[in-house]
Amino acid sequence: xxxxxxxxxxxxxxxxxxxxxxxxxxxxxxxxxxxxxxxxxxxxxxxxxxxxxxxxxxxxxxxxxxxxxxxxxxxxxxxxxxxxxxxxxxxxxxxxxxxxxxxxxxxxxxxxxxxxxxxxxxxxxxxxxxxxxxxxxxxxxxxxxxxxxxxxxxxxxxxxxxxxxxxxxxxxxxxxxxxxxxxxxxxxxxxxxxxxxxxxxxxxxxxxxxxxxxxxxxxxxxxxxxxxxxxxxxxxxxxxxxxxxxxxxxxxxxxxxxxxxxxxxxxxxxxxxxxxxxxxxxxxxxxxxxxxxxxxxxxxxxxxxxxxxxxxxxxxxxxxxxxxxxxxxxxxxxxxxxxxxxxxxxx
Amino acid sequence: xxxxxxxxxxxxxxxxxxxxxxxxxxxxxxxxxxxxxxxxxxxxxxxxxxxxxxxxxxxxxxxxxxxxxxxxxxxxxxxxxxxxxxxxxxxxxxxxxxxxxxx
Numbered sequence: 001x002x003x004x005x006x007x008x009x010x011x012x013x014x015x016x017x018x019x020x021x022x023x024x025x026x027x028x029x030x031x032x033x034x035x036x037x038x039x040x041x042x043x044x045x046x047x048x049x050x051x052x053x054x055x056x057x058x059x060x061x062x063x064x065x066x067x068x069x070x071x072x073x074x075x076x077x078x079x080x081x082x083x084x085x086x087x088x089x090x091x092x093x094x095x096x097x098x099x100x101x102x103x104x105x106x107x108x109x110x111x112x113x114x115x116x117x118x119x120x121x122x123x124x125x126x127x128x129x130x131x132x133x134x135x136x137x138x139x140x141x142x143x144x145x146x147x148x149x150x151x152x153x154x155x156x157x158x159x160x161x162x163x164x165x166x167x168x169x170x171x172x173x174x175x176x177x178x179x180x181x182x183x184x185x186x187x188x189x190x191x192x193x194x195x196x197x198x199x200x201x202x203x204x205x206x207x208x209x210x211x212x213x214x215x216x217x218x219x220x221x222x223x224x225x226x227x228x229x230x231x232x233x234x235x236x237x238x239x240x241x242x243x244x245x246x247x248x249x250x251x252x253x254x255x256x257x258x259x260x261x262x263x264x265x266x267x268x269x270x271x272x273x274x275x276x277x278x279x280x281x282x283x284x285x286x287x288x289x290x291x292x293x294x295x296x297x298x299x300x301x302x303x304x305x306x307x308x309x310x311x312x313x314x315x316x317x318x319x320x321x322x323x324x325x326x327x328x329x330x331x332x333x334x335x336x337x338x339x340x341x342x343x344x345x346x347x
Numbered sequence: 348x349x350x351x352x353x354x355x356x357x358x359x360x361x362x363x364x365x366x367x368x369x370x371x372x373x374x375x376x377x378x379x380x381x382x383x384x385x386x387x388x389x390x391x392x393x394x395x396x397x398x399x400x401x402x403x404x405x406x407x408x409x410x411x412x413x414x415x416x417x418x419x420x421x422x423x424x425x426x427x428x429x430x431x432x433x434x435x436x437x438x439x440x441x442x443x444x445x446x447x448x449x450x
Contacts, residue, residue, distance in 0.1 A: 072416075117416070309393060313364070313383065322377050329369040331388040336369060340393045342385040343364060346377075 051142040051163055055113040055124075058139070060154070061106045062132040066113075067099035067125045073116025076100050079109030104132060119144040121167075126152050130173075137161035137177065149174055150192065159183040159199065171196055172214065181205045181221065193218060194236065203227040203243065215240055216258065225249040225265065237262055238282070247288070247296070252276035261285035268295035277303040283312040290347055294321040297341075301327045306338045313343030322346075349385065349392050352376055366392060 057066070063085055068074060076095040084090040085101040092102055104111070123146035126133055130151035137157030140147070146168040149155055155171070159179030162169070166185070170192040171177050177193075181201030184191070190212035193199055199215075203223030206213070210229065214236035215221050221237075225245030228235070235253055237243050238260040246267030250257070257278040259265050266287040272278075277300055288296070294317050300310065301324035310328070317325075325344075330336020350359065352367035359365070364383045367376045368390030376384070387393055 120416075120419075319377070325386060326369060326373055326377070329372060329386040329388055331369065334369075336388065338388045340385065340387045342393055343383050345383045346380045 052139060053141065054115075055141045056135075056139055057111040057113060058108070058134040058136075059104050059111055059129070060108040060132040060134055061104050063101070064104050064111060064129045064132065065099055065101040065127045066111075066129045066133075067127060068113055068115060068122065069098050070115055070117060070120060070122040071096070071098060073114070074098075075112075075114045077112040077114070078102055079104060079111070081105030099127065108132070108134070113141075115141070118142045118163075121145050123148065123168075126150065191215075212255075213237075234278075235259075247292070253278045256280045256282075258282040259286050263287050266292060268292040268299070270295055270299035272299050272303050274303060275305045277305050277308070279305065279308045281308070281310045283310075284314060284343065286312075286315070288312070288315060290316045290318050291320075293317040293344065294324075297321040297324040297328070300324070300339075301337070304337075306332050308337070309340045309342065311342040314345075315343070316345045316347045318347060351390070366390065 064078075064082075065085065074096055076097070078093055078095075080093070082092055082102050082104055084092050085103050088103060092100070095102075118141040122143070124140075124143055125146075125148040130149070130153070132154070133149065133152045134154045134156075137155065137159075138161040140161075140163050143163040144166055147163070147165055148168070148170040150170045150172040152171075152174050153176070155174045156176045157178075159177065159181070160183035161179075162183075162185050164185050166188055168190040169185070169187055170190070172192045172194040174196055176198070177196050178198045179200070181199065181203070182205035184205075184207050187207040187209055189210060191207070191209055192212070192214040194214045194216040195218075197217055197219060199218050200220040201222075203221065203225075204227035206227075206229055208229050209231060211232060212234045213228070213231055214234065216236045217239040219239060219241050221240050222242045223244070225243070225247065226249040227245075228250070230251055231253060232251065233254055234256040235250065236256060236258040238258045240262055242264070243262050244264040247265065247269035248267045248271070250269060250271060252272050254276055255278060257269070258280070260282045261284070263285055264287055266289070268288070268291075269281075281300075283293075283296075293312060293315055297310070297317060298321055300308075325341050326336075328337050328339040329341055330338070332338040348360070348363050349366040350363050352365055352371050355365055359382055364385050365376075365379060366385050366387070369386060369388050371390060372384075372386050376386070385393065
């Protein structure tokens with residue numbers, strides 16, 4: 001059959017114009033280019049959009065009282081044999097409560113959490129479910145605000161499996177969690193990975209936190225204090241034995257400074273003023289010299305906050321800070337600041 | 348273990364710490380050197396606390412109304428649409444391809 005003169009192929013195998021500019025590409029190349037554009041522009045979002053639509057929670061037998069505070073379209077579905085915790089006998093298969101309190105029967109199973117919307121200012125928190133939660137981080141839906149699974153020692157997964165949280169994440173005590181700090185979601189407020197001893201990474205890879213950071217007992221974390229984001233409330237690097245740096249690199253904290261056993265941390269912490277001084281300070285096992293300690297105590301005594309604690313067991317100071325220690329520890333009714341100063345030896 | 352300053356006889360076991368009040372510190376306690384000391388305002392042992400977990404509550408925005416949720420969804424969709432529209436538009440000049448005559 002004669003096909004002469006017929007237009008057989010209209011694919012862009014010749015000149016292709018993109019936005020008015022001549023740019024020769026073949027059809028196959030064009031497809032690849034578009035795909036690449038999408039990948040670059042949307043890769044992060046796609047990763048998050050691909051998350052589960054519902055949270056399928058693997059649980060062992062025991063008490064389950066997790067909470068999810070977005071009540072719009074929320075439904076919990078429990079395995080057969082689940083009963084109310086309040087009386088231990090009333091069967092329950094579904095709930096629309098923010099925080100249902102039930103007992104999962106022997107053998108465990110799956111709890112389903114369905115919600116009309118995961119993104120928004122909502123919190124998923126484990127509460128007394130910690131001991132039975134066997135879920136993986138990759139099972140989590142696309143939460144965007146707060147996740148608190150503190151104490152969930154059976155939870156598995158890597159930090160790269162987390163949803164795109166932007167506010168607060170606590171995996172404190174989730175000792176099976178792995179991953180690198182560089183894989184954390186873009187948190188801006190609080191992060192607690194205390195006792196996540198398998199976590200690795202550098203402080204410079206932390207997200208832009210502004211409020212609270214605990215990496216206590218994460219000995220594989222490296223970096224210097226100067227790499228930290230600008231925290232204002234709590235810094236707990238207790239047991240981060242590979243962390244280095246000088247206390248002079250810290251901003252004023254108002255709640256806690258715990259650098260226990262950070263033996264490579266040195267210098268004086270004098271960036272404190274008024275009430276902008278940690279209520280709890282623990283410098284036991286740090287590398288501070290007597291002179292550093294004197295300067296720190298003198299700076300603290302110049303502040304106005306009352307009732308704090310300053311612990312540096314096994315560390316030393318000199319008589320140069322005697323007046324500061326006296327002012328700090330004198331009761332507030334007598335004109336002092338009412339602090340407790342623990343464990344220092346005068347040399 | 349805390350040893351009260353008044354009970355201190357000049358020897359400390361390993362791990363022991365002298366405990367004194369600010370008043371005792373001011374009245375001779377500051378002369379102690381070479382031994383660890385804890386000073387509290389009233390001379391009572393400090394209250395040992397685990398890792399402080401009392402985080403000040405962060406203000407949480409009020410629950411969005413259905414209208415606000417809808418508006419947020421519309422804004423989100425518009426943003427997503429804008430991303431799609433930002434992808435360069437491809438205009439292809441069509442060229443006929445001459446087919447060989449099969450005889």
